[in-house]
Amino acid sequence: MAQSAAPVTAAAPALTPVSLRAIAPWAVFFGLLMLVLLYFVGAEQGAVALLSGETVHEWVHDGRHLLGFPCH
Incomplete structure (x- = not known):
């Protein structure tokens, strides 16, 4: 039982900055x-x-409230 069944893998290459x-x-x-x-x-x-118009306002209405922007 001195031998391992797991294959030997090469080291991962270093990341370049x-x-x-x-x-x-x-x-x-x-x-x-x-x-x-x-x-x-x-x-x-x-x-x-x-x-x-109000189209953009209606699209982002909930996000506006979520981020704390007043709109009313």
Whole structure:
């Protein structure tokens, strides 16, 4: 019983660090996307509305209350 039945596996390769130059475009893209989303959830109504009507307001109504934005 000195021999093991489990196969020997090679060590996992080390992860290489990701440069800031590779991450920067994605960080800017997602940052802008989050700002647009925050605008539509938090400010798209009334005098600063980009779109007319109440459609966007109704789509994000519950999320607006969940995040603490007043809308009534």
